[in-house]
Amino acid sequence: MKYEIRLSGEGGQGIILAGVILAEAAIYDGLNAIQSQSYGPEARGGASKAEVVISDEEINYPKVKLPDILLILSADAYKKYFKNISNNGIIIIDDTIQVTENSNAKIITLPIIKTAEEKVKKPITTNIVALAALQNITNVVSKSSLEKAVFNRVPKSSIEFNKMALESGYKLIDLVR
Amino acid sequence: MARILMKGNEALGEAAIKAGAKFYFGYPITPQNEVSAYMAERLPEVGGVFLQAESEVSAINMVYGAGGAGARVLITSSSPGISLMQEGISYIAGAEIPAVIVNVMRGGPGLGGIQPGQADYFQATRGGGHGDYFMVVLAPESIQEMVDIMQEAFDIADQYRNPVMILADGMMGQMMEAVDLDNVEKSDRNLPPKTWATTGMAHHQGKNIINSLELDPAKLEKHNLDLKKKYDEMAKNEVKYEMYKCDDADIIAVAYGTTARIVKNTIDMASREGIKMGLIRPISLWPFPQEPFDRTADRAKAYISVEMSMGQMVEDVRLAVNGRKPVHFYGRTGGMIPEPKDILAEIKNILGGVK
Numbered sequence: 001m002k003y004e005i006r007l008s009g010e011g012g013q014g015i016i017l018a019g020v021i022l023a024e025a026a027i028y029d030g031l032n033a034i035q036s037q038s039y040g041p042e043a044r045g046g047a048s049k050a051e052v053v054i055s056d057e058e059i060n061y062p063k064v065k066l067p068d069i070l071l072i073l074s075a076d077a078y079k080k081y082f083k084n085i086s087n088n089g090i091i092i093i094d095d096t097i098q099v100t101e102n103s104n105a106k107i108i109t110l111p112i113i114k115t116a117e118e119k120v121k122k123p124i125t126t127n128i129v130a131l132a133a134l135q136n137i138t139n140v141v142s143k144s145s146l147e148k149a150v151f152n153r154v155p156k157s158s159i160e161f162n163k164m165a166l167e168s169g170y171k172l173i174d175l176v177r
Numbered sequence: 178m179a180r181i182l183m184k185g186n187e188a189l190g191e192a193a194i195k196a197g198a199k200f201y202f203g204y205p206i207t208p209q210n211e212v213s214a215y216m217a218e219r220l221p222e223v224g225g226v227f228l229q230a231e232s233e234v235s236a237i238n239m240v241y242g243a244g245g246a247g248a249r250v251l252i253t254s255s256s257p258g259i260s261l262m263q264e265g266i267s268y269i270a271g272a273e274i275p276a277v278i279v280n281v282m283r284g285g286p287g288l289g290g291i292q293p294g295q296a297d298y299f300q301a302t303r304g305g306g307h308g309d310y311f312m313v314v315l316a317p318e319s320i321q322e323m324v325d326i327m328q329e330a331f332d333i334a335d336q337y338r339n340p341v342m343i344l345a346d347g348m349m350g351q352m353m354e355a356v357d358l359d360n361v362e363k364s365d366r367n368l369p370p371k372t373w374a375t376t377g378m379a380h381h382q383g384k385n386i387i388n389s390l391e392l393d394p395a396k397l398e399k400h401n402l403d404l405k406k407k408y409d410e411m412a413k414n415e416v417k418y419e420m421y422k423c424d425d426a427d428i429i430a431v432a433y434g435t436t437a438r439i440v441k442n443t444i445d446m447a448s449r450e451g452i453k454m455g456l457i458r459p460i461s462l463w464p465f466p467q468e469p470f471d472r473t474a475d476r477a478k479a480y481i482s483v484e485m486s487m488g489q490m491v492e493d494v495r496l497a498v499n500g501r502k503p504v505h506f507y508g509r510t511g512g513m514i515p516e517p518k519d520i521l522a523e524i525k526n527i528l529g530g531v532k
Contacts (some may be wrong), residue, residue, distance in 0.1 A: 035353040
């Protein structure tokens with residue numbers, strides 16, 4: 001198995017950290033993973049993106065060519081990345097973004113930002129809510145590894161509300177069925 | 178600690194500490210700044226010294242000093258910064274001081290860009306600075322290999338009293354990958370004691386002088402001949418390479434570092450289309466491996482050097498193939514990373530031509 005995953009949004013949403021956590025979770029699962037991100041002026045302002053390749057085999061090409069899973073958390077990221085998805089891919093997109101284009105991929109619209117703001121009451125957990133939703137929908141990594149990676153990478157003082165973010169994110173799958 | 182997720186730049190810093198480096202000097206430049214940030218935090222924890230110099234020229238001369246005192250010392254930079262260090266590197270080679278220099282290459286020439294490149298091949302393998310000197314140049318293709326090679330690089334530097342360069346690129350420095358830092362193989366090299374080091378202990382062990390100046394031409398020629406003997410030994414002993422699916426290959430790509438792993442993807446795509454393609458991956462760029470070419474030249478129809486440059490290593494490939502088969506080139510530059518499908522298209526062109 002091999003998954004190419006692109007996480008996209010805007011600065012401040014923790015997109016890069018989400019990429020790092022996802023790659024780390026895959027490694028805890030005993031898989032191979034590469035995380036890469038844009039750096040320099042390319043990474044400043046506007047859309048932010050992190051790329052993760054996960055595979056049970058050796059990963060040679062380190063970048064995402066055509067994502068199988070695409071997370072979109074901002075309108076800018078939608079404009080930039082929506083069209084670039086594999087035919088049987090999955091797009092998980094925040095419900096604040098108006099989708100006006102067609103896609104062959106499966107589009108799943110979820111209230112990710114709203115959940116972080118109103119349920120967890122910590123907008124800073126948008127990335128963790130998104131990761132939990134992505135995990136439960138795609139199973140690219142296990143829940144236990146995702147949790148281990150989250151707790152390893154977030155500040156100790158934030159573990160409690162990140163736990164709540166994970167739980168709230170997992171539950172978003174109920175809206176898919 | 179088993180496999181952990183680490184950024185290439187940070188992993189190479191930790192690997193240097195594991196290899197016994199106690200000193201790091203540098204000056205900021207993208208895409209290698211995470212090495213400095215990491216060393217600034219980590220080196221004091223292990224009783225080492227991190228120092229951000231006022232310039233690259235200053236930093237490389239601090240390496241000259243620390244290496245001359247017998248310490249294991251690391252310096253890292255990226256292309257324009259490495260250019261600024263060339264005078265110091267030449268002095269370090271002339272004065273026979275061990276040091277490990279990492280170039281996390283970016284696109285050039287000039288200030289160029291900050292995305293990955295491989296256009297410093299000539300500079301790294303042909304001396305770079307002035308005078309007759311060589312250094313072993315090692316090119317890892319993964320973060321794990323970069324970590325393993327770091328130990329080796331320090332050992333080679335100490336064994337020959339010579340600078341060693343690790344040639345990485347912005348892709349490798351910036352990406353994160355799983356790495357095992359605990360099981361790095363220690364070499365069984367017999368490293369000579371550093372009796373030549375200037376340790377400030379002259380009253381105990383006699384005076385040592387480290388210098389690259391010799392105004393008597395006869396003596397300087399003798400020094401150069403001695404260095405040549407050393408370089409010949411390095412050339413004989415320090416060749417490293419990987420041969421990947423070369424056995425029945427019609428076309429053999431030659432690539433190093435990031436480009437080599439991209440070519441491995443191309444080889445998988447090619448084999449699905451029935452094209453027999455292999456890869457010679459030089460791990461030591463100097464000394465450049467001759468043997469894999471001698472082993473494949475009868476069978477292969479053609480070679481292609483794939484680089485993130487306008488064609489530099491291809492000259493060494495031509496020397497190694499020595500007219501036995503055609504040598505082609507495919508390159509992207511300026512920070513563009515070749516895609517497997519583009520390399521495959523070029524391979525098809527070539528094979529169409531040689532049938």
